[in-house]
Amino acid sequence: MSAAQPFSALESRDHTLDACFLGPYGENDALLERLIVEFLRDHVYWRRNFHPEDPPAIATGAAQHPDYLAFESRMRRELHLLSAALKKSVPFHSPRYIGHMASDLLLPGLAAQILTLPYNPNNVSEDAAPVTVDMEVQVGLQLARMLGYPHDPVQPACAFGHLTSGGTLANYQALRLALALKAFPVALRAARVPQLELPPDDWSAFNLSHADGIAVLEAWQTWLAAQPPTERAHWLKRVDDERVEQRGLVGFFAAHPQLRVPLVLAPVTAHYSWSKGLKLLGLGRDQLELLPTRGMRLDPSALRGTLERCVRIRQPVLMCVAVLGSTEYGTIDPIDEVLAARTEAQAHGLGFSVHVDAAWGGYLATLFRNENGTLRRREEVATEYVQFPTPAVHAAFAALGDTDSATVDPHKLGYLPYGTGAFICRDHRAMALLAERADYVFHTSTPSDYLARYRSLGQFIPEGSKAGAAAAAAYVTHKVLPLDHRHFGRLPRATIRAAEAFYARAQRFALDLADCVHALVPFAPDSNLVCLALNPRGNTSLAGANAFVGALHDTLRCDPGQPLQLKEFFGSVTSLRPEELGLVETARILNALGLDLATLNHDGENRRLLILRHTLMNPYLIDHENGISYIDRYFEFLGRRVQSLTVTDASRPTLIRKAGIG
Known part of the structure; x- marks a missing residue:
């Protein structure tokens, strides 16, 4: 691109953006104030109309009592001190801020989060958040559609996503799910489950494709459901006893000495959370192999060479990570090439997951998505820019829908408050392997309905308690600005x-x-x-x-x-x-x-x-x-x-x- 090329032909004022933010100068203060006051009053009316026959617990004269006034005085003083201290904060809202991955907050999300906070929902389950837990599951489907994953809950292979405190925890969840799915067929073989068609040896079982691993899981679930209750309990315990989640890494690999601990492959530009994640899971930092790059983008030839070596020495691979917008440079890995390399390796018996760390670049996918969810052609996208997207960048975004899981951070390019990260997997059926039983919180039934199943959200996620207000912020934002090029784009x-x-x-x-x-x-x-x-x-x-x-x-x-x-x-x-x-x-x-x-x-x-x-x-x-x-x-x-x-x-x-x- 020529340094002298004009931008005036591409630039025009977008008045929709005028209503999106509080604004660098606080231009939309009256709008935000009206929204906050309106919905605070609405919340108060809700409280008053829940059994209005109950008398007020706080007397009308309490506000004049010396103790009340003293408490109010202390509270006001501390809030004024906090307000004064916060004036030293970094002005993320200003166009003069071009530092880290932070900016102004979208008004729909900010208002929705403020509106929801007094209700204080805990999205661990529907018992604590009957409204916002559904919103969180819907946010997962909204993000899945943006990425090109199947997003119709009626379909068996529908995607699933949930919010996290940030991209780091989402990356941990990706590792958990990949390990659970990779190790489960090995556990079935060890338990000697009858009447199931299983791979002939542990190496083959440990290296199934993602789809084949889910097929084995579904076959097991179908077989188990057909057993009498006593037999069902027996086989469930027998398989659980062989799982890596029960044995632990040491016990699992000791029981299967012909298997090595699997590697995680990632470019050298990968976020340091991958190192933390491998330590946290007990796999160890030694199992993270960082691959060289070309121009800070993963080198496909280096990946292929590494996979060829792994096939040769029978070294399993848990996952290959591709970065969609590196933290340091914003560069985008060739996801299509990673998938092609995985297909080649699978032909030689080496199966693994492909995860996209799109914490930064995930919302850029809206630029490539039509309102009906289909992919936009590169030529169509390119008419709006000078150089973007290069053929390689378009190919990377076009390939997103064929990956197995992704991390996206709504609190980055989604312009939502911290902490709102997200984990999305392409096929929700694998999530059954992460379910945790806790009868004091969760209902013991396993409903077939997609939304009903995930209302017990805490069974499947790393957190226990989690803020429903963040889910409301993301859900409302995506409804006001749908995740396609004409709206959020x-x-x-x-x-x-x-x-x-x-x-x-x-x-x-x-x-x-x-x-x-x-x-x-x-x-x-x-x-x-x-x-x-x-x-x-x-x-x-x-x-x-x-x-x-x-x-x-x-x-x-x-x-x-x-x-x-x-x-x-x-x-x-x-x-x-x-x-x-x-x-x-x-x-x-x-x-x-x-x-x-x-x-x-x-x-x-x-x-x-x-x-x-x-x-x-x-x-x-x-x-x-x-x-x-x-x-x-x-x-x-x-x-x-x-x-x-x-x-x-x-x-x-x-x-x-x-x-x-x-």
Whole structure:
């Protein structure tokens, strides 16, 4: 894309967005206030109309009692102190904030969450949340439709999803489900269940495809249901005693010594929650094998080579993780290639799950989804942008529906309050393997109806208690803004356009300041996250470049010790590491920045390159109402900071000492 290419032809004011948020200037305060007051009063009326014959428990004169007044005074004081302290918070709402994955909150979700909080539903089961637990199950179906998973509860292979505290817990759930499904056929063989067609050996049983594993589970459930009650209880216990959930990893693999503990394959760009998850499940960090990338996107040839090795040495694989929008760079892995590699491995007897960590990029799928749920053609999507989506990006989103599970974070590109992550699996039938029996909370029957089954939500999820208000926020938001390109897609569309404008402006910035700084976008953006690498002219050491970017970041990071208004913009940093980049990419980037590869210290402090990271979530970065581009303003600000950290003499630029370089 040319740095000089105009964006005016693509940009137009979207008045729907005007009503979506409280607004950078609090423009919609009256709307939010009306909603809160209206539904607070409605909640009070609900309380008063529940047995209105009961007298008020708090006397009308209580508000004049000295103890009441003293309590009110203390409460007001602490709330005022809290309000004052919160003024030091990071201004996520402002288009001047382009740091981490946070932005303003959508009004439908914010209002729905505030409205629901006084009811305080606990989505562990319908007994504690008769309304919001259904909403949570519906949110799972809404997200499944967005991803291209089957989403009709009448169909046996319908998807299932639930909310979590964040993407980390959703990733844990993916690991739990994959391990349960992978190990279950082995448990059936060990229990010697009669009349079932099972694989001939443990290796084959441990390496069934996802669909074949579910077929074995269904065959077992059908057989079990046909047994007399006494026999049913006997065989249920016998199989449960052989399951990995009962034996534990040590006991399970000791009972099946021909099996190795399975690997989890993920790109080096994967979130650190995968390391935490393997530790938490007891699989161990050694079982996480990080694969190299090309341009910070998983390298399919490296994946194929690893799978060939696993087939050769009979090393099981639990799961391959593909990242749909990496946390650091927003890059998108070739999900279609991962699925193709899985098909090839399955032909050689190596089966495993494919999980998509779409915590960041999940809601970008709305850009590719028609109102009727079908996939949009790349050519149709591309008419709205300069470069997005590349053929590789479109192919990745088109392949989402064939994966086994996904993580999506509504509290990121869904613009909902923390913590609202989500886990979605393509076929809900496998969830039976995660069910926990707890008769004091859950009904003992197993209803066939999809919604009735998952009203006992706590049986299937890692949490015990969980907030129903978060489910209400997500459900209402998705109803107001359905998850397709004509509705919710308006939000990511605005931010992708902003990312393209940012990318073009970064190229112009590099040309305008070429006499004093090397500037480079190391990877063309796949999504709405753009990084910028910088190195002052004349500097060749990695230590010097990192000190320079560190000095720039000092003016962009949150500083609670200073008044908020002193900050012009908020940004973040990340690092490029040779072990992630590979030698070719490392050399390309360092050479483009004028850095000497020999200054890269693989064992010391300067074994990474510090770069600026910009998350472009705010839909008002280009303010059409006032003719303001905060992207232009940011680069003007950055230019001033760069020039203040460098001075030029007759021979070459020299770095000012306060930057820590010289």
